[in-house]
Amino acid sequence: MQQQLINLNPDLKQLWDEGYDLEICGGHLLVHRIPFVNSDKQIKYGIFVCALTLASSTRVGRPQDHTVYFCGETPCNINGVPLTAIINNSTTQRLTETITVNHYFSSKPPSGYYNNYYDKIRTYAEILSAQAKSIDGGVTARPKRIKAA
Template identity: 35%
Template sequence: MSKLDIAINSAGEQVAAQPSTHVAMFAGDLPYGPDGNIYRQYNGAGGLQIGALQVQHSFSSKPLRGHYVDYYEKVTTYVAELSAAAQKIDASLTAQTYPVVEVEEEDSVFQYMDTASSRAGISSITKKLENLKIAIVGLGGTGSYVLDQVAKTPAREIHLF
């Protein structure tokens, strides 16, 4: 099974900001068009890890105005483009195969959902810092720098001495 993956920029706990990029990622086999050629908007292969998802391909479908207004427009555009090729082969195919799954409330130290880690490709590193108790001795030059960096991680506790 293949999956379309689009990073979401958060503008608050329940609000998604305008998409920062027109590019979408794709996990699974490389999609081909009905003519047997590689999908026309294929950008290349990559081995990017986004959270628990390993993506292999990226696609570019930039609107004429240069950006998507919101995530609904971006997702529906990519789904329509990818499924149109499949529907030329079999008109009964559809991308809407599963019911909507409600997002579970995540136990996080952050007030906002962390979207920066997935965009930077460091989700696996960030995951290692979850639930840690970190102590920093001295808040001089180096200590304050370390505190600034550690404060941006999902460490459960930061103790200052």
């Protein structure tokens, strides 16, 4: 079902094809291996979690809002200062039996909403990974694009 949902939805398929590590679990889209910088100025990896809005059993609709949850330490800039511009709150909460998150992000586009999951995930991934790339230009939020040597 997970791969079918990804394959039948252009925005999810584009994320998959570009190398993002996707999982669909408990009505949520999880995006694994998102690089960020922690307070010790180290590159770490976390997981984005957002509710998956279904238009039908095989089609996703527009994301319900402009926010995402994050599993991981507090994301910071290259100086180790928390990214307060996007961190709405940092409260650990259990969304489902298997999904526990640590932070809630808000980065509203000018239109007030994201048209699709591709735009939403790509935007948040760029915000966090830009800090990590400043430390190591080789990090990526698209781990499936890495070729084995």
